[in-house]
Amino acid sequence: MRAIVNAVILSWGWRRLMLAFVAGAVSALAQAPMNLAPVLFLTFPVLVLLLDGAVAPAGRGVARLRPAAVVGWWFGFGYFLAGLWWIGAAFLVEPEIFGWMMPFAVVALPAGLAIFWAAGCALARLVWSDGAGRLFALAAGLTAAEWLRGHLFTGFPWNLIGQAFGAFDVTAQAAALIGVYGLTLAGCVVFAAPVLFIDRPEQRGRGRTAMLALAGLLVAANLGFGLVRLGGATEPPIDGLSIRIAQPAIDQSQKWSPEGRREALETYLALSESHTGPDTLGIMSFTHVVWPETALPFFLTESPEALAMIAEALPPGTLLVTGAPRGEGGPGGRRYFNSVYALDDQGTIVGSYDKAHLVPFGEYLPFPELLSAIGLRQLTEAIGGFTPGPGPRTLSRPGAPPFGVLICYEIIFPDAAVDRANRPGWIVNVTNDGWFGTTFGPYQHLAQARMRAIEEGLPVVRAANTGISAIIDPYGRILSSLGLGEAGVVDGALPTALPPTPYARFGRLLFVGLFIMVLVAAVAARARGRGTVDTF
Numbered sequence: 338m339r340a341i342v343n344a345v346i347l348s349w350g351w352r353r354l355m356l357a358f359v360a361g362a363v364s365a366l367a368q369a370p371m372n373l374a375p376v377l378f379l380t381f382p383v384l385v386l387l388l389d390g391a392v393a394p395a396g397r398g399v400a401r402l403r404p405a406a407v408v409g410w411w412f413g414f415g416y417f418l419a420g421l422w423w424i425g426a427a428f429l430v431e432p433e434i435f436g437w438m439m440p441f442a443v444v445a446l447p448a449g450l451a452i453f454w455a456a457g458c459a460l461a462r463l464v465w466s467d468g469a470g471r472l473f474a475l476a477a478g479l480t481a482a483e484w485l486r487g488h489l490f491t492g493f494p495w496n497l498i499g500q501a502f503g504a505f506d507v508t509a510q511a512a513a514l515i516g517v518y519g520l521t522l523a524g525c526v527v528f529a530a531p532v533l534f535i536d537r538p539e540q541r542g543r544g545r546t547a548m549l550a551l552a553g554l555l556v557a558a559n560l561g562f563g564l565v566r567l568g569g570a571t572e573p574p575i576d577g578l579s580i581r582i583a584q585p586a587i588d589q590s591q592k593w594s595p596e597g598r599r600e601a602l603e604t605y606l607a608l609s610e611s612h613t614g615p616d617t618l619g620i621m622s623f624t625h626v627v628w629p630e631t632a633l634p635f636f637l638t639e640s641p642e643a644l645a646m647i648a649e650a651l652p653p654g655t656l657l658v659t660g661a662p663r664g665e666g667g668p669g670g671r672r673y674f675n676s677v678y679a680l681d682d683q684g685t686i687v688g689s690y691d692k693a694h695l696v697p698f699g700e701y702l703p704f705p706e707l708l709s710a711i712g713l714r715q716l717t718e719a720i721g722g723f724t725p726g727p728g729p730r731t732l733s734r735p736g737a738p739p740f741g742v743l744i745c746y747e748i749i750f751p752d753a754a755v756d757r758a759n760r761p762g763w764i765v766n767v768t769n770d771g772w773f774g775t776t777f778g779p780y781q782h783l784a785q786a787r788m789r790a791i792e793e794g795l796p797v798v799r800a801a802n803t804g805i806s807a808i809i810d811p812y813g814r815i816l817s818s819l820g821l822g823e824a825g826v827v828d829g830a831l832p833t834a835l836p837p838t839p840y841a842r843f844g845r846l847l848f849v850g851l852f853i854m855v856l857v858a859a860v861a862a863r864a865r866g867r868g869t870v871d872t873f
Contacts, residue, residue, distance in 0.1 A: 361415030409458025413451030423776030457482025470862020648684030691726025738762025
């Protein structure tokens with residue numbers, strides 16, 4: 338074991354880079370659908386050992402941090418490449434137009450995201466120490482990197498480290514206290530702790546016992562809190578409210594054709610009215626029917642025939658929530674929105690929401706003048722070109738709890754899930770993961786929707802074109818669902834919302850407070866061990 342540890346620390350050149358890359362790629366197994374979170378107990382100690390050896394032969398200032406940044410980049414590149422390869426499937430929907438872009442996108446996005454981990458490891462090395470305190474340095478550095486990844490340049494907090502706790506219902510419940518960023522902070526300490534068992538003899542005794550005790554306490558507290566919270570989960574569903582989710586599994590390449598538009602509406606109406614068993618009455622049994630993102634591939638407000646068909650199909654008292662694009666303005670200044678409409682049984686639009694957090698390159702083109710010049714104009718014209726809406730909004734209807742709407746990947750942003758001034762009683766998440774086929778992407782998307790339910794203490798009703806559609810309770814548990822690629826419906830009662838969780842009330846303050854504590858602990862450990870960290 339000592340020979341292995343020394344080989345990792347002293348590795349150099351391409352062997353060092355490949356070791357970081359492989360460790361990062363293996364770390365991606367912690368995310369859905371594999372959910373092998375325990376692998377992080379192996380890969381994070383490797384990262385610590387690599388950072389132990391990330392010492393510049395010469396140089397001062399920023400140059401001293403370059404080896405740590407290189408390790409962080411290769412570890413991150415492996416992690417994101419292995420975890421996000423499925424994004425390439427979107428470019429194969431119309432391969433004759435976008436297929437040539439796939440290799441570049443599959444590599445470019447992980448390479449760009451890895452820059453955050455490079456910065457995080459450089460920050461960690463800045464306050465690195467030669468003992469147990471370096472776990473605090475790693476936690477502070479990587480958590481800062483993950484938070485920045487979720488906020489800078491519109492943000493992309495996909496597969497955060499803390500999301501690995503979502504592999505099991507019981508370990509995910511702490512998100513109600515500290516959120517996924519707080520789980521990231523604690524997770525870095527816990528997952529890296531095994532390195533303390535294989536530290537060099539001269540490193541032992543510098544807080545080693547206390548750090549191992551802290552890691553053990555965090556694990557026990559997480560499990561204990563989860564067991565207690567789930568043990569008390571006895572809230573009955575809301576009386577008199579029932580949900581039907583339609584999942585048609587319409588092929589993405591056919592959906593937007595002229596003949597496919599009417600077929601899409603007819604398919605949704607048929608599913609919504611279908612009988613799923615001897616005791617069901619089809620749509621007559623449901624107070625709310627939910628269709629996915631852009632379920633209607635046309636401008637609903639400009640299609641009186643479609644509104645009439647919906648009005649004819651909806652029984653009295655039924656509310657339809659459906660995705661559809663929206664246009665406003667004249668031909669000279671027309672704007673388009675990715676929207677959700679709420680329609681009553683008369684086919685009247687009683688509420689709407691415009692997606693605020695758009696997907697770069699999918700729904701809009703960043704830096705359009707520059708990128709259009711290199712041939713990317715057609716991408717945004719074909720896939721999107723939407724205008725962002727104003728942000729979270731709560732829609733109300735008499736006789737039912739108000740609900741918030743999140744379209745597609747808006748559900749992955751922890752701090753923007755609901756309107757804080759007008760808290761809803763449940764969340765409707767509509768999406769079209771059909772772009773990504775039967776890859777890992779839809780599973781990871783669902784996992785993040787479950788995490789938002791836990792953080793907010795709100796049930797989530799998720800409608801996806803090709804799956805995975807589900808009714809999720811406020812503890813993140815899936816009550817009913819329909820598998821990826823299947824066509825059908827999901828029926829169920831609406832779970833009761835919980836009171837606002839500590840994270841919903843004080844989430845940012847709790848996270849910032851914990852982060853400062855960890856950073857101060859890392860700096861203090863560095864100060865106590867000054868003069869030893871860069872020697873062997």
